[in-house]
Amino acid sequence: MNKKIYRNIAAVTAIFAITLSIMLATNYFQVRKATPLQTEVAETLKELNDMNSNNPQLQEQIRELDLLSRRAYFVSESHLKTGIYLLLAMIGVLVLSLRFYFHDVKNIPDKDIDPVDDWLVKSKSRNYVLWGSGVLATAALLLAFLSSPYYTSLKSKKAAGSDDSALTADSYPVEEELTTDDEYAMAGIVRDETAGDAAAETQTPAEESAATEASGAETAQAAEAAAEGPEIPKVTHNGFRGNNSNGQSSARNIPASWNLASGTNIAWKASIPKPGYNSPAISGRNVFLSGADASGRELYCYDLFTGELKWTLSASGIPGSPSAMPKVNEDTGLAASSVATNGQQVCAIFATGDIICADMDGNKLWAKNVGVPDNHYGYASSLLIYGSEVIIQYDNDSNGKLMALNLSNGNVRWSKDRSEKATWSSPTIAYVDRKPQLVVMGNPAITAYNPDNGDIIWKVDCMSGEVGASPCANNGRIFGANEYVNLVAINGVDGSVLWESNDYLPEVSSPVASRDWVYVATSYGVLACYNAETGELVAEQDLGCQFYSSPMIVDGKLFIFSVEGTLYMFSNNGQLTLLGSINTGENTFATPAFTDGMMVVRSQNGLYCVSSNS
Amino acid sequence: MKKDKDNEKLVDGSPIKRRDFFRKLGTVMAGAGVAAVGAGGAAKVKGNRKADLYWQIDHEKCIQCGRCETSCVMPVSAVRCMHANKVCGYCDLCGGYYRTNAKELNTAAENMLCPTGAISRKFVEEPYFEYTIDEALCNGCGKCVKGCSSFGNGSLYLQVRQELCLNCNECSIAKVCPSGAISRVSYESAYKFKDHA
Amino acid sequence: MKKLLTSAGLLLGAGPLARAVNRFPRPDFESGYQYPEYSYAVPNEMLWDIIDVSVLLILLGIVTWALFKKRTRGPILAVSVVSVGYFGFFRGGCVCSIGSIQNIALAFVDPSYSLPIAVFLFFIIPIVFAFLFGRVFCAGVCPFGAVQDLVNVKNFRISRAVSGALSVIPWIYLAFALLYALTRTRFLICRFDPFIGIFRLGGDIGVISFGIVLLLMSIFTGRPFCRFLCPYGAILNVVSRASIFKVKITPKPCISCDLCHDSCPVDAIKAPYGNRTGETPTEGVKRIVIYMAVLPVLMLAGALILRWSSPDLARANSEVRLYEMVTEYEASFSDVMEPEVEAFYSQGRNLAELEASKDEVLKSFRLYSTLAGILIGLVVGLKLLEMSLKRGRKEYEIDYGHCVGCAKCFDYCPQNKILAKNE
Structure with missing residues (x-):
């Protein structure tokens, strides 16, 4: 009789325990997976709210969701706790009733499964041990062999051997080409772009939908372009003075002769709504630049092939943005800083300290105010995009900083205080031993930072005065110059000064370096060429003009615009042979942007594109 | 009886039987081994006050990766946020209290950083606010710590609450801590306070 | 050169300095604000150590008394319940004797490692008891053995050829556990402890599932963890083979009824065997x-x-x-x-x-x-x-290496029944 009761209790508790444990397990996995406090939906909504403030409906939604998720979290937590106690009690009862049920059953197995002969058992067991350990040992040996350096080298050799011979023939010259640091830097740009793609893929799910939309639009656009328009050039010009802000471009076939007045080899001309001294940037089919006046600050995107103004994004409604414009010099303006892009996002900063970031379709991703710069001429440092962060050289008279913001959400990745006074110089990325250094010039030092975390790699006190030019780098050497001080060459490995010279010094225009030569353009019209290794002045040309725009080394030639609007082209061989000059008649302060077969120039009158295809 | 005698051969005529001899030898050897290990171990033992018994986070090394929240063996981590009032700037715009880009400084859900609502604040005097952590709600995610150390004085920091910690033989958070910030410490330094230094 | 040195200094200083920030000054309160006082208590580990070791000693004593004097399973069952409740659920299973192997090993090779006294005692006391009385620790004092024993309902026999071969595994486990402990990599035994997650009602879900599987198995076969995995059991196995006092199934002569052999959950009772092999x-x-x-x-x-x-x-x-x-x-x-x-x-x-x-x-x-x-x-x-050793047995014998002293065989032996009746 009792036995029956125990059996029934056991059956009931067993059913209960099983259902309860299944419920608990599903609850556990749901809670673990959903992490109620960090739902994608809530995060997306919050980010949306960051972008466009004063949307009470959205805020209401966030509040509701937040309440729900918190309740879910705490409720599921307490449920899990009580559930587990309940389950334990159930199992206790189950085991107890089972024990009572089997209480009077003596443990007598039906029959012995082993042979009666003990010796046979032992022999069998011995065999099992032998075989088992043999199998284990072989497995261990195999694993050790598979991961041994000998095998991996063998495998890679085999893979290389089995490759198509044409392919290896193709790939070898590339490897040979990539021997110098500057060429590595170029390769680095390509890598940056692919890394950017990867970053876009690994973005938070909240942004993923936006990103896929954007990329979808991009591919559609690309398909469209492939169908009807010319091929989109691959060479980018990601910001001030090109990729890495280093004054070099791998663009080819820049037209040697053109005429702005007659329109020969001019693809298009466009006007720019608001003024600015910043330089254009090119990525894919887009040309980016910014403009600002007292009434507003805007980021523009033009079509590279047609010159059509594709979109305008206004930097307005940013919390912390000053209502009154900071006092700026007329020569600087409110939009002296050039924009930066990586082909996924584009960022622009203004003299008010407002920074905005948009995708390629002009949708605002984020915007913030990093603080109104305390700068007596006006903030002028250009942005620089490195990987998935945008770097801001925020040198000013009261609280100088160097900041790296996350491109996808504008959060500060790292920030380093700088004791520098206000400067108008822009950061650059230098590759030393194939590793990137973020080189920043200010008063009183040129400093190299680790772009990943902002740690200082080296610092050289060698500047003073009002630093307007930006540093440049090539072949592991970093060059910086400022008027009334020095042109300094620094070894990027340890920060030791290689040489100094002060024959010709720039005021606004930044120097540029090739592997062997360093070029300096002064504001009084002298272009000078120094030997990069020794610092010896090897050539000089007095052109009787003014240089504010920075020289660029493109396709083995040196391109530089004078303020008066003449483009000079020189040989890059240490002799400064004038290859040609083109007078446009339009005052030019900005540095032109280059891509294959094309050059986009911002003059005081507007924007135009030089192209051999037109 | 005769059979028994056959099995129990004598060792070199001594009165001890062979199996007994081996057994005694084994006992002596095992005893010696146990005594050796015991003595050796006893020599290494340190008093409880000196020995490093408690797991704790070195806040100087902590990079607020968020693994404390998820890696503890407890359902809710034994790591909680602590607040060093004497380090705090009592700011209105607190990087540990508000999300970055918070539009308005109020307690609306879209502006708050703490996912469990464990941080509360009290107005002290213009322009200062006192921040308090409700450790019953805190789950040790370290979001506020990250916010405070990147925008503020770093007065918020993560610590292992010793009365919650199970004192595992091997802390499962320490094993996944990317900066190796968790180690065993002695009784005297069971907490690494920021404001007691 | 000087510049090089300063830059090196900056590099070195960058880490720790970067964290000691004081962006906002400490406020000067005018309203007489007082900083709140917090006090954080540190639990008294000393007290808990004393309680834990005393409980360990008392439980070991009870088991020994039940096995050698009282010759009954009742107290051992009670000890099992207490052990699962106290060492298991209440104290959360740390530190346990099994895991302490790693701490002891580490203390021997790493002078910087400080060995807490409780860990040492938890390691050595069961071994000393094993040297004196056999594996009385396993009988019911170890919460892991106890929980497996408590859920054990009906035993199905595993082929002795298989179980004999499987008993090598604890040694391999021990070897790897020592390797990883001595290299300060991690404590394998603690990481893959199957029951601790159950005792703590939380933890790694994979390991807990493994523990549940082991518990389900131990409903139908005796102590799978103790027999085929436990590295501490391997050590106790060796020590208790040479123990001074040995438990007996019955003080009276064996009548070779085979009942005790069937009762043993860990297959530690060997049947008589005439040792007649075909081999010369x-x-x-x-x-x-x-x-x-x-x-x-x-x-x-x-x-x-x-x-x-x-x-x-x-x-x-x-x-x-x-x-x-x-x-x-x-x-x-x-x-x-x-x-x-x-x-x-x-x-x-x-x-x-x-x-x-x-x-x-x-x-x-x-x-x-x-x-x-x-x-x-x-x-x-x-x-x-x-x-490969051949040895004959005239009667049922306990394999002292494997016997965990659960006292189940006492109830089965008819000779014990007679003994009890005579008393």
């Missing part, structure tokens, strides 16, 4: 001589295999893993930085120093994995030897 004595001797000769070969093979595998085994070490991560990062400069790599740079460490410490780890891995290989080879060889 010389064949048997020859086999033993061969295995004796093979023993060093096995040890050598184990040593070599594990030495070769040591770079792979070392990848579980955080320092080695960090080195891999950092070199991978520096080769690719990926935009996503693992927190480990981020921490590496923010602490101002450099690759050369990391490489040196990685090499140090690899070196110790080479040494200890060689030793672990020797241990495994030795255990396999000894097992083979043990399996």
